[in-house]
Amino acid sequence: MSLLVKICGLSTRETLETALDAGADMVGFVFFPPSPRHLSLEAGRDLGRQVKRRALKVALTVDADDATFDNIMDALSPDIFQLHGKETVARLRDIKQKFGRPVMKALPVETVADLAVLPGYAAVADRILFDARPPKDATRPGGLGAPFDWHLLQNLELVLPYMVSGGLHAGNVAEAVRVTRAGGVDVSSGVESAPGVKDPEMIKAFIRAARATQELSVR
Numbered sequence: 032m033s034l035l036v037k038i039c040g041l042s043t044r045e046t047l048e049t050a051l052d053a054g055a056d057m058v059g060f061v062f063f064p065p066s067p068r069h070l071s072l073e074a075g076r077d078l079g080r081q082v083k084r085r086a087l088k089v090a091l092t093v094d095a096d097d098a099t100f101d102n103i104m105d106a107l108s109p110d111i112f113q114l115h116g117k118e119t120v121a122r123l124r125d126i127k128q129k130f131g132r133p134v135m136k137a138l139p140v141e142t143v144a145d146l147a148v149l150p151g152y153a154a155v156a157d158r159i160l161f162d163a164r165p166p167k168d169a170t171r172p173g174g175l176g177a178p179f180d181w182h183l184l185q186n187l188e189l190v191l192p193y194m195v196s197g198g199l200h201a202g203n204v205a206e207a208v209r210v211t212r213a214g215g216v217d218v219s220s221g222v223e224s225a226p227g228v229k230d231p232e233m234i235k236a237f238i239r240a241a242r243a244t245q246e247l248s249v250r
C-alpha cells in the first residue's frame with residue numbers, strides 16, 4: 032500500500048502548485064483564525080478550484096460549529112474534514128451525517144494514556160491522525176512543529192488507516208514511518224521558512240523523503 036503524503040496549511044497558489052506537482056496525495060487548508068495558516072473562505076474557494084482533483088482537499092477545523100462547516104462545504108467542497116479540536120465521538124457522527132464527508136480525527140499524543148480514547152473514535156472516524164499533544168498554553172492545538180514519542184505507536188493494532196504528524200520534516204519522516212508503520216504522514220511547519228510561510232524546496236524535499244520510505248509502510 033502506498034504512503035499517503037499530506038501537505039497542510041497551504042495558502043498560496045504557488046506553494047499549492049508545488050505540492051501538487053511534487054505528488055502530494057492530500058493538500059490541507061486551515062480554517063481556524065488563530066492559526067498563521069488560516070484561510071478566508073474566498074481564498075479557500077480559489078485554492079480549492081486550483082486542485083482540480085489532483086489531490087484530496089482536506090479542510091482542517093477546530094471545534095467548528097455547523098455554520099462554519101456549511102461555509103467550508105460551499106467554498107471548498109473538501110474531500111475530507113480533519114477535526115483537530117476536542118470534538119467528541121458523538122460530534123464526529125453528527126458531522127458525518129450532516130455534511131456527508133469522511134472525517135479524519137486528530138488525537139493528541141504525549142503518553143500511552145492518550146491512546147485510551149482510540150477505540151471510541153476508531154468506531155466512527157474514517158481515519159485517525161496521531162499528532163503531538165500541544166503544551167497547555169499553546170494558542171492552537173497543532174501546527175507547532177513539535178514531535179511526540181513515535182514509539183508509543185510501535186505496537187499499535189489499528190485496522191483503520193492512520194497518519195502521523197507533529198514536527199515532521201524531510202530529515203525525520205523516514206524514521207517516523209519506520210517506527211509507527213503509519214500509512215500516511217502530514218506536515219506543516221517542517222516545510223516552512225517561518226510560521227505560515229511555505230517553502231517550495233522544503234515541500235519537494237519532504238515529498239521526496241516520504242516517497243523513499245514507501246516500502247516501510249503497512250497501513
Ligand SMILES: O=C(O)c1ccccc1N[C@@H]1O[C@H](COP(=O)(O)O)[C@@H](O)[C@H]1O
Pocket residue numbers: 039040059061063066067068091093115160162171172173174175176177196197198199217218219220221
Ligand atoms: O497548522 C496549523 O496551524 C494548525 C492549527 C490548528 C490545528 C492543527 C494545525 N495543523 C496540523 O498540526 C499537525 C502538525 O503540524 P506540524 O507539522 O507540527 O506543524 C498537522 O497535522 C497539521 O495539519
